[in-house]
Amino acid sequence: MAANAPVAEAGAAKPASAAHKPAGRTPAPQSNFAPWKDPAKQPIVRFENVTKRFGDFIAIKNCSLDIYEREFFALLGPSGCGKSTLLRMLAGFEKPTEGRIIVGGKDITDLAPYERTDVNMMFQSYALFPHMSVEKNIGFGLRQDGMAKADIDVRVAEAMALLELEKFAARKPHQLSGGQQQRVALARAIAKKPRIMLLDEPLGALDKRLRQQAQFELMRIQETTGTTFIIVTHDQEEAMTVASRIAVMNHGELVHIATPGDIYEFPQSRYVAQFIGDVNVFEGKVTSIADGSVEIDWPAGGSSFTAAAVGGLSTGQQVWLAMRPEKVRISLSKPTAPCNTIPGKVIDVGYLGSISHYHVRVASGQTVTALRANSAQTVEQNIKWDDDVWLEWPYDAGMVLDK
Amino acid sequence: MNTRFSWFNVTSIVLGFAFLYIPILLLVIYSFNDSKLVTVWGGWSTKWYEGLLKNDALIDAAGVTVRVALVSATIATILGTLAAIVLIRLGRFRGRTLFSGLVFAPLVMPEVITGLSLLLLFVALGFDRGFWTVTIAHATFSMCFAAVVVQSRLLDFDKSVEEAAMDLGAPPLRTFMEVTLPIIAPAVISAWLLAFTLSLDDLVIASFTTGPGATTLPIKIYSQVRLGVTPEINAISTVMIAFVTVGVLLASYMTKRSSMLREREKRAVDAGAA
Numbered sequence: 176m177a178a179n180a181p182v183a184e185a186g187a188a189k190p191a192s193a194a195h196k197p198a199g200r201t202p203a204p205q206s207n208f209a210p211w212k213d214p215a216k217q218p219i220v221r222f223e224n225v226t227k228r229f230g231d232f233i234a235i236k237n238c239s240l241d242i243y244e245r246e247f248f249a250l251l252g253p254s255g256c257g258k259s260t261l262l263r264m265l266a267g268f269e270k271p272t273e274g275r276i277i278v279g280g281k282d283i284t285d286l287a288p289y290e291r292t293d294v295n296m297m298f299q300s301y302a303l304f305p306h307m308s309v310e311k312n313i314g315f316g317l318r319q320d321g322m323a324k325a326d327i328d329v330r331v332a333e334a335m336a337l338l339e340l341e342k343f344a345a346r347k348p349h350q351l352s353g354g355q356q357q358r359v360a361l362a363r364a365i366a367k368k369p370r371i372m373l374l375d376e377p378l379g380a381l382d383k384r385l386r387q388q389a390q391f392e393l394m395r396i397q398e399t400t401g402t403t404f405i406i407v408t409h410d411q412e413e414a415m416t417v418a419s420r421i422a423v424m425n426h427g428e429l430v431h432i433a434t435p436g437d438i439y440e441f442p443q444s445r446y447v448a449q450f451i452g453d454v455n456v457f458e459g460k461v462t463s464i465a466d467g468s469v470e471i472d473w474p475a476g477g478s479s480f481t482a483a484a485v486g487g488l489s490t491g492q493q494v495w496l497a498m499r500p501e502k503v504r505i506s507l508s509k510p511t512a513p514c515n516t517i518p519g520k521v522i523d524v525g526y527l528g529s530i531s532h533y534h535v536r537v538a539s540g541q542t543v544t545a546l547r548a549n550s551a552q553t554v555e556q557n558i559k560w561d562d563d564v565w566l567e568w569p570y571d572a573g574m575v576l577d578k
Numbered sequence: 579m580n581t582r583f584s585w586f587n588v589t590s591i592v593l594g595f596a597f598l599y600i601p602i603l604l605l606v607i608y609s610f611n612d613s614k615l616v617t618v619w620g621g622w623s624t625k626w627y628e629g630l631l632k633n634d635a636l637i638d639a640a641g642v643t644v645r646v647a648l649v650s651a652t653i654a655t656i657l658g659t660l661a662a663i664v665l666i667r668l669g670r671f672r673g674r675t676l677f678s679g680l681v682f683a684p685l686v687m688p689e690v691i692t693g694l695s696l697l698l699l700f701v702a703l704g705f706d707r708g709f710w711t712v713t714i715a716h717a718t719f720s721m722c723f724a725a726v727v728v729q730s731r732l733l734d735f736d737k738s739v740e741e742a743a744m745d746l747g748a749p750p751l752r753t754f755m756e757v758t759l760p761i762i763a764p765a766v767i768s769a770w771l772l773a774f775t776l777s778l779d780d781l782v783i784a785s786f787t788t789g790p791g792a793t794t795l796p797i798k799i800y801s802q803v804r805l806g807v808t809p810e811i812n813a814i815s816t817v818m819i820a821f822v823t824v825g826v827l828l829a830s831y832m833t834k835r836s837s838m839l840r841e842r843e844k845r846a847v848d849a850g851a852a
Contacts (some may be wrong), residue, residue, distance in 0.1 A: 268741055288744040295745055302742035306760045315756075316746030349842060369745060 198552045208419060209434075210243035213321040219244045219403055220265065220371060225274035227260055227427075234260045236427040237274070244370075247404045249414035251450075252424035261424075262373050265405070266296045279370065289319070295369035299376040301360035303348040309359050310335070310344040316367040328413060333368040354385050361393075364401060372397075374406040378413065390416050411451050415439070424516050439499075444578045447530050448497045455498040455543045461490050468493065469575060471496055475539035480515045483571040496578045502572040505533050505558060510567045519543065521562045533558065535566060584623075602819060609812035623769045626813040634813055639798035642810060643778060646709065650716035651773035657717070658724025658773070659766055661720040665725075666732040684722045692719055693786030700787060707789030715787040723776060724769035727833070731765035761852035771829035775822050 184567065210216045218241035227235040230254045234257045242248045263269045264400070265276060267288035275284045278293050304312050325419060335341050338358040348356055353427050364372060377393070378386045394417055397404045408414050414421050415435040422432040423446075431438060431447045442448035444454060445553045459471040462479065469484040471494060482495055488494065510516055517537050521548040525532035526549075545566055609627075613620025630636060661681050665674070684692060696715045697707075705711055714746040739761070759766070781796040788797060795818065799811055 266741075266745055268745075287749075288741070289749050291745075292747070296742070298738045299744055300736055300738050302736060302738040304739060304743070304761075315743070315748075319747035319752070349839070363742075363746070389819055440766050 187213065198207075208245070211241065211420065215433050216243055218242055219279055220405070221275075221277040222261070223275040223277065225261075225264065225271045225276065227257070227264060227269060228272045234427050235264075235271075238427075238429055240422065240429060240432070242371075242403065242405060244403055245401055246409055247406070247419045248392065248403065248554055249421045250407045250424060251390045251411060251414040251417035251421050252409065253450075254409055256424040257422050257427040258409075259375055260427075262296070262375055262405065265289050265371075266294055266373055284361070290365075293370040294373060295364040295367045295371075296373040296375065297364045297377050299379055301380075303346075303356060303359055303363070305348055308345050308347055309340060309351070313340075313346070313363045313366050314371065316363065330366050330368075334362040337365065337393075337399065338362045341544045353380055355383060355388070357389065358392075361396070365396065365402070368400075369402065371403045371405060374404060376407055376409070379408075379410075383415070385560075386413070387416075393417055415451070423450060425450075440574075442496050442497070442574060442576065443447055445495050445497065445576050448574065453500050453544060455500065455503065457496045457498075457539075457541075458496060459496060461488055461492045461494055463490060464488060468570060473539070475541070476517060476537055478517055478538070480573065480574040481570045482575050485575050486574065487575075488577065492577065497574045497576055498543075498568055500532070500544040501546040502568050503543065504567045505535065505545040505547060506565050506567070507558065507562065512567075514567045514569050515573070516565055516567045517543075518563065518565055521558060521564055524558070524560060533564075535564060537566070592771050604738065605812050606816050606819070608838040609809060609816040611809050611812075614809065616809060616812070616825050618675070626809040627817075629810055630813050630817075633810065636798060636810075639793050639795045640814075642792055643795040646713050646784075646792075647774045647777035648717060650713045650720065650777045651770050653713070653717035654720040654724045654773040655766060655770040657763075658721045658726075658769055659728045661721070661725045662728035662732055666729060667737075681725050681843075682722050684719045685726070687719075689719070689780075689782040690786075693783040696783065697786045707787060708792040711742070711787045711789065712784050712792055712794065716780060717773075719783060720773035720776045724773050727772060728762060731762050731836075735761065749835075764832045768829040768832040771825050775825040775829070778825070779818065779822055 197577055220240075220242040222238050222240040225235055225238045226233070238261065240261075250261060252258045260269055264271055265278075267283070267286060267290070271284060277283070278291070283291055304315065307315065310331055314327050314331045317330055320331075332341075335344060338361060340355070340358055340362055343351060343355060343359075344354075348359065351359065357380070361374075361377070374393070378389045381389055391412060393404070393406075396402075398416075404416070404417075406417060407574055418435060420432060420434055421438050423430045423438065425446055431443045433441070438447060442451065448454045448456070457471075457473050457480070458475065459473040459480070461469055461472045462472045464484055465483055467486060469482055471480045471482060473479055473496075482496055504510070509518075519535035519537040521533055522536050522542065523532075523534035525534075529549060531547050531549055534545065535543045535545060537543050543566060608616060608619075610622050610624065612621055612623035612625070661677075665678050665681070668674070676745070695716070696718065700707055700711050735758075740758055742752055743757040744750065748756060770796075779796060780794075781800055784794045785797050788794065795814065799814060802808070802811055842846075
């Protein structure tokens, strides 16, 4: 999965631009970077039982969250789930109703935004100062700190070089394209050299192609500067691409916090499984649990499945078996290998070039999606509409979810 | 949309403008009348304008008017801007509806009432009526106009720009001075020009609150007209019309220019995103 090593990939994708600050580079591969697993490590950001209410509306419900130095942490969820509120509380624009926020061991819950020197934010609307040139925009935060003019010039030049903005130094924001404005906004926050960078839907206003470029750009800058990044996004692909860990939120609660790979492969609930990527879900009951595997009765389809057992299951319990489409194999003849199989009829074929989608109606009446990579130029088994097919997947490919 | 000229359109425009501007046009023309009789045309002349310069009473009144307008417009703009910021930025606070009602009431309040109540207030407080009472009275009634102008600009002001300034380390006052004020400056300037113009041509409130030595131009003109219209009055009125026209044009130009700039900015952003 590309999501497992995004930072390493970013470095490889843009070696030339990474040369701006060679000293700051840390070539530690992503797979070794897991400070959240190290009990001795102190988190740089800690939300402690934070609750936020706006009148009767509960925006954040008792959130506790640790974020570690150098992480690229993504807050992911649909709009209105409270992810932006959580970020704004960290920046100081909202005050928690209950709980504490600790940054670098210091309680900052009651500090005003301009007193939080460790934290800087990049806004969704970029919030550039329209009456100042690019240079003045980037230097604004440094001037607030009362830095000497010569030092400000050095830092501004550094930030502009990092984001390739030198050409635009004298321009006003309205003379820039959306992508350039986005880079100015990032440069303005990064120029303050915060320990923690907050990004509120930073790429939301860019088109898809530009957004993918900008994602790698963000990862490069995060790696170059060694800053902790916290990004808010509703785009699961974006979160998967950039983040070292993702917190999935729903209705003001943190539903699941894990690496992109774990969230995709081992979601803890149907909500997470369905929010991240596509998934087929079968509802059933546990009939037996035996050495590492579990039998699930699927009454709607008149059949049963075997799956790898997870902890905390009991016989008779209602569970959901979730299957990623790319793990479902589709064939015209009944498979002989020991695996879960169900028959069905193809109702739709979507050819996407590199892969094909098959929508298959099964006995329960639900539609199951299977993906097949078009690796051979001529497909040996040409599956068409209305074909009777067999779907199969290995016993350990399904995820048993109890909520 | 049909933008062609039809007879109906042309007729309504001609009639409408004639109704509004023929009296003013006549006044301007007769201010150049050589004859001493206002209603009899006696050829072109600028002698009434020369006469104006020698009429100390009128010049004094003009001086008072300009000073009153300068000071009251400044007070009204500061108070109006603050009121607009409170109304837009503080969200829903206790008494907000009452406050906004009180700010905007003078917009619809009959001037006679405003003038009379201010007069009663000044008498009750024992203020000597003169320059300052007129100035305060003018600031009071033009403040709401200034507030309306600034408020409409603040309504489409991206709040995150101010948040960004604070996030970058600027305390609230510095954020206001370095970020908010420069951005809303065109609206503040046009608010000032509007307040200035309103003060220039106010008669009712000024005549209630004025005292000896603080006769404004409109009061002076009014009292002279009661003795009969002279071409000199026509001349001074023409000068006032010129002033007010320039003020209003400037104010609307400032507003339009800044909204055009913002439009262009938005288009640039859209073009960049597309």
